[in-house]
Amino acid sequence: MKPTKVSRLLPLVACLAWTARAAAGPAPVSSLAVIQGQAPEKVKKITLYAVEEGRKAEIANTTVNEQHAFAFAIPAPKEGFYYLSTGGAKGDARIYIKSGDQLKLTLDNGTYTIQAGSAENKQLLQWQNQLHTISQHTFLGDTATYLSFFPKLEALLPKIAGLKKAVNTPNKKFNDLLKYTMDVDVEFAAMRFLLIPHSKHPEKSQYPAYYGQIIQDEKYCDNKLLANGDAGNIVRLYETFTVINGGKKRQGPPSLKENASLFCNDTIKGLLITESLGGFRTFESLTEAIAPVKQYLLTANQQERYLAAEKALRKFSAGEQGFNFAGEDLSGKKVSFNDLKGKVVVVDVWATWCGPCKAELPHLQKLEEEMRGQNVTFLGYSVDETKDKEKWAAFVKEKDMKGVQLFGAGWSDVTKFYDIKGIPRFMVFDQQGRIVSIDAPRPSTPELKAMIEKTLSKG
Template sequence: MKKILGLITLLVLASCSKDADYLLVSGKIINSDGNKITITGDSFEKELTLKPDGTFSDTLDLNYSGAYAIKTNSESNELYLMPGKHLEINADYSDLTKSIAFTGDLSAENNYIKAKTEIKKSLISSNSEFYALSEEAFKEKVEELVGKQKALVEKTKFDVPSYKEEELKNIDYAKALAFVNYPSYHAHYAEAPDYKPSATFPKFDDKLNLDNEKDFYFSNAYKQLVSSKFYEEVEKNTKSEEDKLSDIALPFLKKIKSQNIKNALATDLAYDISPANEKSQQLFDELNKISTNELFKTKLAEKFEKVKKLAKGQPSPSFNYENYKGGTTSLESLKGKYVYVDVWATWCGPCKQEIPSLKATELAYRGKNIEFVSLSIDQQKDHETWKKMVADLQLEGIQLMADKDWKSQFAVDYAVDGIPRFILIDPNGNIVSADAPRPSDPKLKELFTSCLVLE
């Protein structure tokens, strides 16, 4: 009997141990309109299905305690999650950020995150305004933000004993990140390209350990610091514009001790797997060796298969989208001409910077055997914004709007993970370049010249 009781006890303990790896998340999201919500984290992604009344309940198999996010189609909010807990989330899908509220385990931590975010919004209306401030004004604003957020930490009673200490470090990391970002951001937003930090401007502490896995899981600011300093080191070792980012970065990536930090940075490097990179196969193989993140490796394989199908001469994925002038326009309807596609969005600064060069290119090739198609991947809620910008900026060529923003089939088939993206298709509907030069790049004229029909 004692042996049986002992065995039962072991089974119960084993069961408790297994359950402790899971977080139970439940709640209600109103006005969801049949949409889903997604919980994401490092090496983690789980889509939650909402019932018709908006309620949901699911278990999340978490491999760490720390920073995660809850996402709708248009918003993302930070969460703090921990295995073995039960968190209840209630929100309005149409305004997740303002409406989200938490009860149950970890409610103190997550309601704190919401309050902390509100403090930041009350002090900083936009990044453009924040980083355009003078050095002194910027330092004062950062110190004010840090002071108010740390005061909030001190008066909050957290459920998790270690949270307070970790969060105070997180606030300091966010402060350090702001100072790291300031020089380049200020030059951009203040329209001061020659700006250099003064001798008294805070400098980054080079003694900071950037290989701390615990802080990496807890702090998004720490993650960004790690990434920023990693690419700063890569840039220092880049000798020419012809050097591929991945060629320089891979040796540095291999030196990192934390496997999970390696995994995260490997995810960033996957961006370099593209139709324009003749070393995509080599990079794919290297990232597969380095990463232990199975979710990432699955997505990497999917992307690589798409990239292989985008080689010169392959049939182009098609499109048939709403035309600004009415009706729809398909790629098939443009057969017989070259088609230069600009994948863009109204919110994309670099996209809008290309507009003057694009207009000049359209003018230079007017009457030639080529059509210029601008394909917006704005969200449907920004449909009127798109129409207004087309009118206000007097955009020419064929102006189309995709149906599902980033998830539109044409964008998915072309593995579009950054914009602006330019594509050249020949008169037979085959790919000339799945990642063509931008209008501002002199290499575009060389590409067009190589297509003798355009002359």
């Protein structure tokens, strides 16, 4: 899912009439959700986050006015958890928003009180007040030790069953999510407390019995975890917790494949993988670790994050391995760049609507004829949109275009990866799939043929 664009959100100063602004927006007033309230005295800005596949994604921010007031109006919001941040050290305030909601609250560095709001938010606040008894001690700088934290944790645990029974709003979707989230929240707080610095640390023999049930053979099987803005942190924390407390002897750190196997939900495995991408310092180490688990990058968001990580570790210098992009040929068969290793590959990124691309075509066809019989593959990669696929296929047949012709369905991975902003773009790769040039000369100049021949001569 793409995060809601900031331009679709209307940050409001609380003393202004929000209805007039909403009427000018794309969504009807009845679907507009409004969040307004008071910020702590020294806070200057409030940031609003939605949840995108287990992560907090900023969708708007607003400046607090002279009366410490703020407001947001969200046209037709996606129902679920949202977070308000004051930038304080004690975390963000979690709220629940759906179309038409009007929430008025007072923030206080991670906690809040409600003046007016939905049944869901009132129920959520009851839980957050209970959770706060332990969660307040899970941030850096808190002076509590296990001597005070463990008794508070053990006091909360027996209450949870009763708190779940008390969740009875008219919104079944919310009720189910909150009941599930209660267990996740407590585990998160319990693990987090152990894994941050304190002045005193317990021996494992001093842990409450609760810690013994956190590690399970199949963990976080339910996709509802992804509705939690802290899910990315939770899976990483659980991974660390199992290494320290799992009792398994390991030779070195666990692999990404081993860590992914801790979870039984493939999308959550993908979340763990993308949360781990920042730990790699070389392209080779990244691709080696990802290869056994790449099939778990199921969503477009996860795939984009991995692509960005690959790209960040590349310099696109000659000799670097080329990106393994793919497309469909005329028969609908998927063909990838790696399938063509063993030959020099000349890539032409083009489209049927591109005049300069068409102007290069006769020169390209002449070059293909001159290079016939040599160890070269010419690959045409169309960035025509999906709706124009038949137009692309007809053009390829009409012009009798040779080589490998692939349909990329718009400005897809290859253009994003190589920062291709304009076409035609020609690229040359050697027999091992390594970059010769990602901005090669055009066929209408003699330099492209010279580059291909030089690459062939190096074997």
